[in-house]
Amino acid sequence: MRILHVLSAEFFAGSVAYAVQLAEAHRAQGHQVWIVADADPLPTGATLVWAGISNRSYRQRLRNARIIRRVVKNEQIDVVHCHSRAASWVSYFALRGLKVPLVSTVHGRQHLHTSTSLLDVYGDKVIAICDNLREHLITEVKMAAAKIAAIPNGIAFGNEQLSMKNEESAGTLADDNSSFLIPHSLLSEPLRLAFIGRFNGGKGERVADLLEQVFPALLAEFPTLELAFIGGEWDSLPARGKQAFAALQEEYGSAINLVGFTHDVPGWLARTTLVIGAGRVAIEAIGAGRPVLALGEASYEGLVTEEAFAAAAASNFGDISARQASTKVDFAAVLADARAFLQTPKTVSAALQQQVRAHYNIATVAARVLETYQAARMQKAGIGYIPVLMYHKIPDAPLATKHQIYVTKENFEKHLAYFKQRKLTPITFADYLKYASGELPLNEFPARPLILTFDDGYTDNHTNLLPLMQRYGYRGVLYLLGDFGVRHNQWDLATDPTEPRADIMNPEQKLAFVAAGWEIGAHTQSHPRLSTLPLREATAEIRQSKAALETALHTEIVSFAYPYGDLNDAVKNAVREAGFALGVATDTGGLTIEEDRMQVFRVNMFPNESTSSLFKKTSPWYRKYYRWKRGK
Template sequence: MRILHVLSQTELTGSEVYAAALGAEQVAAGHAVAYVSDKLHVPVPGELHAQPISRRRWPQRIKNIIYLRRLIAAEKIDLVHAHSRAASWICFWATRRIFGRSPNAAAYVSTVHGRQHLHRSTKAYCVYGQRMIAVCENVRRHLEQEAGFTKERLSVIPNGLSFNEWPVRSAMPAGLTISLLGRSSGPKGVRAAAVINEMLPGLLEKYPGLRFNLAGGPLKNYEDSTRANLSMLAEKYPGRLNICEYVPEKELSRLVFESSLVIASGRIAIHALGRGVPVLALGESACHGIVGEANLEEAMASNFGDILADTEARIDIAAVAAALVGFCAKPSEVAASVAMRVREEYQLKEVAAAVESIYFQALLEKRLPERLPILMYHKVVEPEYSSPHKTYITEANFAKHLGVLDRLGFSSVTFADLEAAALGTRALPRKPVMLTFDDGYRGTHRRALPLLKRHGHRAVFYLLGDRARAANDWDNHDAESALISDAEVRELSAAGMEIGAHSMSHRHMDRLSLADSLQEAVDAKAKLEALSGQRMISYAYPYGSLSADAKRAVRTAGYPFGVATDSGGLSVAEDPYHVFRVNMFPHDGALQVFKKTLGSYRGYYRRKRGK
């Protein structure tokens, strides 16, 4: 995938550091990455195209749009990722079809780092792309409830950090060191100035051993009175104030590690907590006090003080002062559970995987047909067979289904084809249809495979990873319950059929823990890939039973798709881990095949059945 990150940086911010770190993970995963921004202050793993994205005068905006459209076309960009309000506006028009022309089929997503300015055009058209990534729950709530964006387009994925080189601190450092870290501009600069002017003099006087670090932005952003106060304190308490402006990542890491307490929000607060360093979460909009088990969820929801769900900033300076005095009087370590939770929630590798799934979803929406019929079969049987489950079709009737599909002009595709189409490496046929078979019955292999070959169709066969299981023992056992052998699996693969996973044990995944669901998905993937020689691209939830944990497990295990039975999105792109399939029943004839392959059928089914 060729990814273009677009920013509007004029000073160092957490969004820039995150975009650089995310790009490094993407390069490590085999993607090509480039950046467009006014300038960048940290090294990035791809080429930087300098462009004044932050300038909002109309002539420059138009120049930026033209520049970006040409760059997208020239570099064959697959995915554009905007990281700021100014960048989002430019990216919207740069990826949009204008006067019948489009730079290419590049998908577009935005990461939204804070509250957005709301005006008429916000609801008239959404400039944030096909999918919006909110960095915390409060941003998501703001975008849904105030901006009016649909929840289906929104995901919460925090700005991640790589904690691999930063172990959790085992003990508090000797002495007492407080570090105030963050930008010196905007609302954060105002909060920092309040600490410097109203709290720092008293703390330095009351605690003779206290050392104070100030870092993150140029002093020129502070008012003259604040700069004068810092000079006076440095002279009065020599050697106890360490004042930096911009500091490289390694130096910032050292300051955090050597601190007794870090006053910060956003990325720096996450960094500190993940290393076991106490944090007073003070941001643009709120102060949560010293972060612990009791207020961690609330702090995470606001990105540690930067974003509230409403517009009213709630910062009680007296409460901030009280929290500082209380900590200095009795320093305390971060609870191990807090440090571990932060490391789990913000681990960059997991964040990058979640972002990539959003990219893939946007590409599916951009490059796949809006409606693609996916038909679901189980057993293909002899005419005399009968079962109360109605999950079978006779060999003769299945042959009729294939004939109808041929006459309607359909060409069969697999999930590998959908993935390739989304990534731009393979085009789909004019009228695609997908045929799927669950459970992997021996009779289905014997009867369906010759018919599929005769009609030139391919299908996806969902099999259990537990290869010792010889028959369906979860339904009523009958003569058609035998499951295919390993040799027959290899025969399917050699015939061009796609193999998908159907769990290890055919249990209801909505009843399993996340750990158990993940084990089912991971083990089935390993077994079936080794057996078939194919990469597992899709996972069929047994019984169509799924939950948020089940979907997360399938994504974490490395499947691009998860398929249900008779529930899911209106399109594959709406939720690639909850793909709707059409049940095909024993007595479905030509008319039912025609009806169930119509583009309007999925919407009709939802209106009729409510799912």
């Protein structure tokens, strides 16, 4: 894709660092990237274009909009991604009348005034960097939930180990399997507590409070303690903070270290016992194995542990609240937590470090953001509702089964004739993704698309379904189990021995569908109800099915079908993390594919579908009708 980022970059804030790393991640994947910003240079190989985005005078806003529009038209940009409200404002007007989608990342709470709700300048899709921010945008700003994706800021974590002098020879004192005491070599050195972050705005107020209420007591109690203040905008620190800092520096001298802005944050982390910070600072510190007291502009989240991680991450480690609330912090609690930690310092547990690195991994985040670009692109092109129909068995004659998940060969041919008559064009999910990514031109997208899916891979799919589909020139999506040793519907017989046995295709028959241009999707290894399994087992079922099918059938697997339509948020996350682009459900999900790619709405097809029911189930209004009828 051809991607344009627009950002305010008067100083190198976390949002700027994130945008740059995202640009580099997409460039590494072969995408072309431009950046319009009021900073030059930036540490990126993307093409830079200067514009005074931070200058909000109406004259400069007009200039900025003209610059952005010129870049978009000259470079044939596919998507514009903004990283501040100022950037979104000018881009919104720059793109008026163009078919180019606008995506905005919102990095913090928005001012609650009438213009925020009335004029939605954030564009076609919005990325909220944490769960609290998404809730704020929905409940307080009144944004449509369907347009907001919660995607964290990504971090390009290094693979280096923390430099701990003589660690191997000194050994460690372990207290349990989840965390470890600091090595003896570090205990013989001064303890170092570092505040890392900006010193202006709300962060500056927090630093002033720490200097007045926390650090004096800690320095008095721990004779070897050193303090480091790392970050930009020191001149903006409140006057009371500067006075408290000067008093501490006069009393403790070189133990008080004003580092200021530095590119060597990893080096300082390696020499720090405890970090106080929020947002990107907390993520980078934990990812590097450094313990964090999460203190942000909105709240104090305390020491980040495995148990506390989810809640801390939801607030971006104290920076963002879900609702308007007091931002008052109990600094006596901060002092108590810091004191308790410094008495028995510990490193971050390997499990927490791995959890943070996985959640904020820039490659994973970049893939999620790219998915959002594609969603905005399809939405901007006016591609909305696509009927997705779910079939199973296609037998010669009616079956004596209570499940009614079959359509006879004769009736199925009537379905195909109806689709042909209505000029519906069957495509696959793999086709859809090619249009969304730009691999296929959007102006060639079918006017009336239809996706036909078939679960389990019964032998009658080979003998009856495949020839019929070929006769009509159609292709579909076949969802198969990864375990080719499963040769019949054993999951049905396990719950009801009276259920008729239905055989599963052999490998050669499955390969015939690949040869015919069908998409193959994964349907787990053994057809369990995923939400009833321990998450580790469910994840194995999901991951192994993808790997097994790709190996056996030599085809890329991009979509996953949940057995029984059974899912929950944890299962959906496991499907995404396994590398699937889409997860398809049964009678649940969004009104469009892009509303929730991990829960695509499929319509169940039954033995006695009529012309009227086929009309209903392939109509644009059907999903809304289905929800209304069932009170969903």
